Amino acid sequence: MIFLDLFLGFLRVGCFTFGGGYAAIPLIRDVVLDYGWLTEDQLTYMIGVSESTPGPIMVNLATYVGSSQGGILGSLLATLAVVLPSYCIILLILILLKNIIRNPNVKAMLDGMQPCIIGIIVATGVQLSLKACFPHGSMDVRALVIAAILVGIIVFCKKTKRKISPIKLIGISALLGILFYGI
Amino acid sequence: MKAVKILLELFLMFAKIGLFTIGGGYAMIAIIEDAVVSQKKWMTHEEMMELLVIAESTPGPIAINCATYVGYRRKGIWGAAISTLGMVTPSLVIIYTISQFLDNFLEIGIIASAFHGIKVGVGIVIINAGLNMLKKVKKAALPRVLMVFGLIAMLTVNFLSLNISSIALMLTAGLISLAVFKVKGGMAE
Numbered sequence: 001m002i003f004l005d006l007f008l009g010f011l012r013v014g015c016f017t018f019g020g021g022y023a024a025i026p027l028i029r030d031v032v033l034d035y036g037w038l039t040e041d042q043l044t045y046m047i048g049v050s051e052s053t054p055g056p057i058m059v060n061l062a063t064y065v066g067s068s069q070g071g072i073l074g075s076l077l078a079t080l081a082v083v084l085p086s087y088c089i090i091l092l093i094l095i096l097l098k099n100i101i102r103n104p105n106v107k108a109m110l111d112g113m114q115p116c117i118i119g120i121i122v123a124t125g126v127q128l129s130l131k132a133c134f135p136h137g138s139m140d141v142r143a144l145v146i147a148a149i150l151v152g153i154i155v156f157c158k159k160t161k162r163k164i165s166p167i168k169l170i171g172i173s174a175l176l177g178i179l180f181y182g183i
Numbered sequence: 184m185k186a187v188k189i190l191l192e193l194f195l196m197f198a199k200i201g202l203f204t205i206g207g208g209y210a211m212i213a214i215i216e217d218a219v220v221s222q223k224k225w226m227t228h229e230e231m232m233e234l235l236v237i238a239e240s241t242p243g244p245i246a247i248n249c250a251t252y253v254g255y256r257r258k259g260i261w262g263a264a265i266s267t268l269g270m271v272t273p274s275l276v277i278i279y280t281i282s283q284f285l286d287n288f289l290e291i292g293i294i295a296s297a298f299h300g301i302k303v304g305v306g307i308v309i310i311n312a313g314l315n316m317l318k319k320v321k322k323a324a325l326p327r328v329l330m331v332f333g334l335i336a337m338l339t340v341n342f343l344s345l346n347i348s349s350i351a352l353m354l355t356a357g358l359i360s361l362a363v364f365k366v367k368g369g370m371a372e
Contacts, residue, residue, distance in 0.1 A: 016350045020245050022312045026337065026349040041302065045289070048301035049281060051308065055201050055274030056211075056244035063278040075279050079271055086243020087267055090251040091260065093237060101240050105361060110240050111352050112360020114319070115326040120349050121331025122313035127341045129306030146303045154311055166308045170301055177300020183292045 003071050003077055005035060010062050010081035018110070021057030023117050026124045028061050037069050044128055052170050058082050142180040148178060189258050190265045196223075197250045197269030204246075211246045219253055226256065246270055325363055329356045 009031040017024040017064070027048060033040050050053030050060035059079055093100060100106055133143045150173060157164045196218060212235065219225050226234075238248035245290040247267055254266025288294045288315045325332055340347050 009213040012350070014243050016353065017242050017244075018353070019239060019316070022243075022309060022316070025309060028347050030350075044302050044305050045285070045298050047309075048298070048305045049285070050278070051305070052202060053274075053281070055271070055277065056234035056246045059247070059274045060246045060269050060278045063275050064282050067282040069298050072279065075275065075282070076225050079275055083243065083247050083267060083271060086241065086247045087251050087263065088250050089241045089243065090237070090334050091255060091263060093241065094252065094255050096226050099239055104364070106240075108361045108364035109319070110331055111283070111326070112363075113357040116333035116353050116356030118313050118316045118320065119330045119335075120337045120352060121316065122310055123334050123337035123341065125309030125311075125313055126338065127306075128309060129303065132303045132306055143299070143303050146300055147307060150307045155306070164360060168361065169308050169311075173300040173304025173307075174297040177297045177303075178293055179300075181299045183296065183297035 003074065006066050006074050006078045007081045008068055009035060010066070010078045011085065013058065013062070014082040014085040017058060018113055019117055021167050022121050024058040028058070028065070029124065032065055037065055040131060042068075044132070048170050048173075051166050117160070146173060146176045146180060186258065186261075190261060193254050193257060193266045194269040197254075197266045198272050200250075201246070201270045202273040212249070215246075215249050215253070225253065230256075261264055325360065329360065332356060 013024060013027045013031060017027055029043060032043055039157070046061060046064050047057075050057045050064070053060060059082060062078040062082040063075045066075035068074075070077065129147060133140055133147055135143075150169060153169070153172065154164065156162075200214055200218065201209060204214055216228075217233050220228055220231050234249060234252050238245045238251065241248055247270060250266040250270040251263045254264070255260035256262075258265075259278060289298060317330070320330060333356060336347075336352050338343065340349075340352075
């Protein structure tokens with residue numbers, strides 16, 4: 001049943017996403033592609049939209065996937081599922097387990113997970129970039145040029161110590177898309 | 184009556200934060216700190232720092248962790264629930280609305296072209312975010328090894344379409360780290 005699948009799928013995402021929105025992207029990709037809810041392209045488009053609209057990325061993606069599979073009830077259930085673990089765990093910590101965060105074993109476990117998550121995030125980014133530049137195994141020159149321009153902008157900003165937000169980068173990539181792929 | 188007023192205040196404050204922060208958790212933290220510590224004086228700066236440690240060590244959206252924590256401090260379980268609800272309401276409304284139109288939007292030529300570009304941008308933005316997070320990793324052998332493990336394992340899983348979830352990789356890294364910690368502790372004794 002789709003509503004139960006949505007709830008359980010996003011409960012999994014909510015339970016295992018440590019360290020903010022970007023860490024959720026690989027997990028949501030797993031769930032969405034496993035169940036065959038969206039194509040890789042649809043998901044990538046929606047990640048772009050989620051990063052450019054207000055609110056936590058995870059909640060935005062849950063709402064979107066839920067609504068695409070089960071209408072308004074689907075979006076409510078997926079959002080509830082992604083938020084519920086975080087809500088319960090914070091309450092548990094506040095009420096019962098004040099010191100669990102300082103437990104050395106818990107800390108050792110988290111210290112090991114953090115760098116691995118970063119590796120997973122970078123790998124997901126590489127995977128999505130390759131898919132965009134080499135769709136179906138053939139080379140898309142225009143996409144490669146856009147990628148090169150974006151990398152150039154990021155490197156330039158790093159060198160001159162300027163900050164560039166994800167939303168600006170997404171905006172620039174949209175403009176470059178219009179420029180290279182036509183109106 | 185007073186309780187209702189506090190709950191309403193919590194709801195509106197977190198709905199406002201949810202509505203005006205774009206780009207995920209870390210952008211939100213500065214705004215929450217400004218609202219809760221500087222303006223409302225509901226929490227001290229030290230409490231806010233403790234909240235951050237908890238938010239980073241527990242799963243789920245950081246913004247939700249913060250809303251639940253602040254709401255609970257202010258008005259117990261109900262405060263936590265209402266704050267969390269406030270935080271997700273703007274997202275729900277905005278994204279639900281977009282989801283109704285996105286497919287039709289994509290049929291318009293100029294929008295389809297823009298999304299061709301966005302598809303490239305999303306991958307680059309994610310790589311960049313990951314590389315920025317590297318700064319937080321301790322400069323020691325084990326974290327580096329685990330970082331490379333995550334990177335290579337995930338790429339392999341993706342390219343060979345293996346049925347291994349990123350959760351399994353994460354937990355493996357956590358257990359390796361725990362094992363190393365235990366062994367080191369044993370040797371120290």
